[in-house]
Amino acid sequence: MKAKTLLAKLSLFFDDNIQGKKREIAALKKLLKQLKAKEKDWQEKLKSLPQGEAFTELEEKILVIHLQRKKGIERLNSLKVSLKK
Amino acid sequence: MRRLLFPVVLVVLAVGLWLSNDLVEIAAGIALFMFGMSCLENGFNAFTGGTLEGILRKSTNTKFKSICFGAASTTLMQSSSLVSLITISFVSAELISLVAGIGIIMGANIGTTTGAWLIAGLGLKVDIAAYAMPMLIFGVILVMQKPKLRKASGYLLLGTGFLFLGIHYMKDGFAAFQNSFDLSQYSIEGLLGILIFTLIGMLITVVMQSSHATLLIIISALAAGQVSYENAIALAIGANLGSTITAILGAIAANLGGRRLAGAHIIFNIVTAVVSIALIDYLIMLVDLLAKGLGIAPNDYLLKLALFHTLFNVMGVLLLAPFMSYIERFLIRFIRSAPTSIEQPLYLQASALQTPLTAVTAVHKEVLHLFDNAYGLLAHGLSLSRKTIDSDESLTEAVHNTRRIVQLDVDDAYEDKIKSLHSEIISFIGKAQVRETPHQSSEALYALRLASRHIVVAVKGMKHLHKNVSRYGISTNPAIRERYDHIRLRLAKLLRELRLLTEQADHSSSDVMALSLDALKVSQEKMSQTLLDELDDMIRHQRISASVATSIMNDDTYVNDIANSLLQAVRVLLTHHHHSATQHMQLNDAEIQQLAESPKE
Numbered sequence: 001m002k003a004k005t006l007l008a009k010l011s012l013f014f015d016d017n018i019q020g021k022k023r024e025i026a027a028l029k030k031l032l033k034q035l036k037a038k039e040k041d042w043q044e045k046l047k048s049l050p051q052g053e054a055f056t057e058l059e060e061k062i063l064v065i066h067l068q069r070k071k072g073i074e075r076l077n078s079l080k081v082s083l084k085k
Numbered sequence: 086m087r088r089l090l091f092p093v094v095l096v097v098l099a100v101g102l103w104l105s106n107d108l109v110e111i112a113a114g115i116a117l118f119m120f121g122m123s124c125l126e127n128g129f130n131a132f133t134g135g136t137l138e139g140i141l142r143k144s145t146n147t148k149f150k151s152i153c154f155g156a157a158s159t160t161l162m163q164s165s166s167l168v169s170l171i172t173i174s175f176v177s178a179e180l181i182s183l184v185a186g187i188g189i190i191m192g193a194n195i196g197t198t199t200g201a202w203l204i205a206g207l208g209l210k211v212d213i214a215a216y217a218m219p220m221l222i223f224g225v226i227l228v229m230q231k232p233k234l235r236k237a238s239g240y241l242l243l244g245t246g247f248l249f250l251g252i253h254y255m256k257d258g259f260a261a262f263q264n265s266f267d268l269s270q271y272s273i274e275g276l277l278g279i280l281i282f283t284l285i286g287m288l289i290t291v292v293m294q295s296s297h298a299t300l301l302i303i304i305s306a307l308a309a310g311q312v313s314y315e316n317a318i319a320l321a322i323g324a325n326l327g328s329t330i331t332a333i334l335g336a337i338a339a340n341l342g343g344r345r346l347a348g349a350h351i352i353f354n355i356v357t358a359v360v361s362i363a364l365i366d367y368l369i370m371l372v373d374l375l376a377k378g379l380g381i382a383p384n385d386y387l388l389k390l391a392l393f394h395t396l397f398n399v400m401g402v403l404l405l406a407p408f409m410s411y412i413e414r415f416l417i418r419f420i421r422s423a424p425t426s427i428e429q430p431l432y433l434q435a436s437a438l439q440t441p442l443t444a445v446t447a448v449h450k451e452v453l454h455l456f457d458n459a460y461g462l463l464a465h466g467l468s469l470s471r472k473t474i475d476s477d478e479s480l481t482e483a484v485h486n487t488r489r490i491v492q493l494d495v496d497d498a499y500e501d502k503i504k505s506l507h508s509e510i511i512s513f514i515g516k517a518q519v520r521e522t523p524h525q526s527s528e529a530l531y532a533l534r535l536a537s538r539h540i541v542v543a544v545k546g547m548k549h550l551h552k553n554v555s556r557y558g559i560s561t562n563p564a565i566r567e568r569y570d571h572i573r574l575r576l577a578k579l580l581r582e583l584r585l586l587t588e589q590a591d592h593s594s595s596d597v598m599a600l601s602l603d604a605l606k607v608s609q610e611k612m613s614q615t616l617l618d619e620l621d622d623m624i625r626h627q628r629i630s631a632s633v634a635t636s637i638m639n640d641d642t643y644v645n646d647i648a649n650s651l652l653q654a655v656r657v658l659l660t661h662h663h664h665s666a667t668q669h670m671q672l673n674d675a676e677i678q679q680l681a682e683s684p685k686e
Binding site: 028030034035038057061064067068069071075 | 594596597600601603604607608611666667669670671672676680
């Protein structure tokens with residue numbers, strides 16, 4: 001490896017901002033995966049529930065989790081773009 | 086008495102030092118040795134910002150590992166008191182179990198015997214003062230540096246240097262003392278001698294507050310021929326027992342965890358000492374046998390004393406290690422906190438201030454304790470028992486079937502269960518922040534202080550709400566009763582959900598749980614809107630008076646305040662320990678409002 005490439009890699013490694021973004025991306029990915037699994041679980045559960053209070057409450061929860069995932073994906077994409085730049 | 090004793094001791098010491106040059110050397114040796122130990126503690130304290138805690142948590146998941154950890158860490162640090170202090174703070178903060186703490190304390194007793202080997206094997210045979218000087222020079226240079234690690238390394242070097250120098254002075258002092266005064270003429274043979282010298286060893290340790298320093302005196306005196314080998318053995322047993330007294334003194338000011346650990350220390354030391362005295366002749370024979378096997382000369386009493394010291398501590402561990410779980414149960418049963426009407430903090434002890442991690446963990450647990458108290462108070466304020474909310478029972482039915490509203494003096498309950506605890510939390514966080522804390526810990530403490538404040542606000546909200554719940558909660562007017570049932574149900578549902586979440590506050594998927602709070606917010610907002618819509622309708626149809634409607638509207642605002650405060654507090658409790666990724670995924674107020682307003686279908 002050339003000295004210039006090595007220096008560039010080292011400066012990237014020591015850049016707190018970049019490392020912070022990488023950590024956030026990893027944490028977001030993990031969280032999004034957990035939320036996706038939870039949303040799927042709830043959707044399955046909803047199918048077996050009769051119309052009523054419990055049904056409406058679960059439906060509400062699914063709506064919330066869906067919106068949160070959407071926001072998470074947007075954040076993830078913006079982080080990825082800023083890292084590429 | 087104590088105020089009088091201290092100057093008397095100082096005057097006696099000053100006269101002694103003035104009259105005897107030998108005593109100056111011996112006393113200077115002890116002083117340097119103890120100062121060295123204090124420097125070592127300072128040095129190792131710098132490593133308690135995360136590294137040591139990480140190792141401690143991983144190394145204590147089995148009994149054997151915790152004993153090994155106690156032995157290894159005490160050998161490395163040459164200070165069982167620092168190891169004990171950190172262990173007490175970890176047990177108090179419930180970061181490790183009591184049984185793991187007992188294991189560490191047992192191991193520390195073995196670890197501390199390496200000091201005797203160091204003094205007997207190296208200190209008195211090699212001119213260690215020659216090594217001490219360069220250590221002191223480099224130590225001072227490093228201590229003057231700014232970076233924390235360099236400073237800590239400097240303290241470690243200084244500590245070791247002063248230990249070596251102390252040993253050197255003690256050796257010279259006792260050798261000179263031998264020429265002018267022969268203590269060995271007072272040696273006593275037989276069981277009486279063992280008991281008297283055990284008592285003397287104990288007294289020296291109590292005065293010096295360090296069994297390590299006592300051992301240095303014993304070994305130096307043995308090397309100079311001032312005490313017989315048998316009497317030195319009894320003194321060593323006494324030194325171990327003496328550290329029990331220091332443990333008792335330390336336990337007076339300690340918390341429950343500290344007192345239980347001190348109890349374990351006392352049991353260990355007393356059982357070991359009693360068994361050792363009972364089997365002293367056999368132990369001496371065993372030492373002779375092992376010494377032969379290890380190639381120690383029959384007349385090398387210094388190393389034989391070190392061997393005895395190790396042997397009798399190892400014997401104590403072998404004797405008691407199989408009963409660690411029984412000892413734990415015994416201590417939990419007999420050492421308890423005194424019940425008081427004013428709620429006492431469970432985790433905020435001075436020992437928890439030892440490291441940033443233990444401080445944050447202690448505050449976190451205490452805020453959870455505060456939440457638990459608030460939960461009980463809020464449940465009673467709604468005229469529901471904790472048991473009902475904790476169970477799977479239908480809350481709608483429980484609320485609907487309420488026949489009597491519990492008259493609760495919220496002011497009194499607030500003073501006893503909430504305010505005192507909140508004040509203790511604030512004061513503890515203040516103390517923790519005065520110390521050097523990493524940025525992340527400071528942020529966590531700040532967030533937890535806010536969470537504690539939110540809980541207080543929630544309880545204060547109940548103070549106002551309870552008045553009208555008492556007045557209208559079982560109103561004969563079905564329209565009013567229904568509205569208050571709605572208010573009570575709304576809070577009861579929230580309490581149940583939050584209870585489930587806080588029970589898993591240390592769970593790895595706490596981020597997912599923190600995000601689930603948004604759904605609760607939406608549900609709360611929706612219920613509030615439903616209530617206000619129904620209220621408008623009722624006023625229009627004159628089913629309730631305008632004044633009652635105003636009360637309900639005010640109470641809805643209190644419920645909103647209580648709910649929001651509780652939700653904010655629980656969010657902190659779920660995410661305080663790490664940089665949460667939920668920040669950008671959480672729904673904002675507008676989004677919550679929008680979801681709450683969206684039609685059901």
